Amino acid sequence: MKDGPDIARLGSLLGDPARANILAALMAGRALTAGECAAEAGVSAPTASGHLARLVEARLLLVEVQGRHRYYRIAAPDVAEAVEAMMGLAARVGLVRTRPGPRDAAMRAARFCYDHLAGEAATALYAAMVENGLVAASAEGVALTLRGRAHFVAEGLDVAALEARPRPVCRSCLDWSERRPHLAGSLGAAIAQLGTARGWFRRESASRAVVFSPAGRAALLALAIPQEARAVQRPAAP
Amino acid sequence: MKDGPDIARLGSLLGDPARANILAALMAGRALTAGECAAEAGVSAPTASGHLARLVEARLLLVEVQGRHRYYRIAAPDVAEAVEAMMGLAARVGLVRTRPGPRDAAMRAARFCYDHLAGEAATALYAAMVENGLVAASAEGVALTLRGRAHFVAEGLDVAALEARPRPVCRSCLDWSERRPHLAGSLGAAIAQLGTARGWFRRESASRAVVFSPAGRAALLALAIPQEARAVQRPAAP
């Protein structure tokens, strides 16, 4: 045989649709009960239980017992990273599931992707941010512009704190439902936090779906409008 | 079902030992004939042929016909990245093959991992950089210290340019042969470029292996020694 890590064992672990569904559901970062995992994966409870046990044994997942519930979650960031890498690759080479229909309309509209926003609202926000010169997308990746930096500082974000962390401030993340990029990185996470704190939206309990408040969606999208332009637009609005 | 990329298809593609062996063999960057792939994978020619066809159809591999030979190679860098991510994860969670012997000594000593250095020399460099306070490793990740920043500027690296790019400057990347981290990120790439430009080492043609010049290895490792300490050490050397 060969030296090196047993990529095949890991691959076959991720290669089962039921397990992949479970992993994808847990990618949102929150813990799910065994029953919820079974529902996500579309298999019976016993089947899901077996899969979960294998994933835990492989140290990809962690269990936390709470009363008669068992909460499963991704064991470590590098697990999420590897799954994310595979998702990106799968999307690029065109390995997309056959029925990409809107299983859950709310999920397609807006959801959490790990710690930042995804879905239609998020891709629209990203496009508007690029359009308005707040972030610059290049072949290298995506970066905050000087204009964008000043804008988000004025919006109350501690951009300097974000820049001090090793995590990239801006990253584009391919949206699976939209097939267009949305904003990830620490800025993406900060925006998700900001919107939650200001009551624009909240996370649907035990799900990744995002529920907007009446004015929340507009408030979020307005984040992509620079102050000077907004001063002009505001009086124009009804 | 769900929306999103078909991570399960991709996973099951990588989840077969024969295919994983082929991928791992091709990770070295050079193209292999179908027969060589079969030998690497330890299966018969017909079996390997089937696997190769599936990998090509999934766009993970490319074929190049040359006379009566067929050369297969990794289709794109992101395929290698995903495989590398899986190798790192598999190594961390302890999924290692039974016989981890050094199949290719040169590859274990030093190689390119995407655009930065990996292998024994790279992990030693990383350890020394942490030891000497040039980079700081924390739970959050790894970051360049003020001291390290000044050091690399003095070494001739345009650190400000690296910081301006969206890509993280420092990232730790788990080395699959060493099981210890080495430096990735734009700084890791810049160091690899620097060493190549200064003739410390060069990339083995059509492979990921690194060939050091006579004094190259020492010169590379000296990069982790801060200037003030080096002034003391130099006269002490023979």
Added chain:
DNA sequence: GCGACGCTTCGGACGCGGCCGAACCATCGC
């Protein structure tokens, strides 16, 4: 040309692994 070689396609056998129903165990509410 003809054989040798490299590779692929075809057909059939085998085995691993996923799946569920039923039974079993643990915890919660009352």
Added chain:
DNA sequence: GCGATGGTTCGGCCGCGTCCGAAGCGTCGC
């Protein structure tokens, strides 16, 4: 305590996918 609920273990069924031998197709050497 007692049912109800959530989760896991067991047993058996079934199907997909891997594997190889044999045969077919193309290319190279002489």
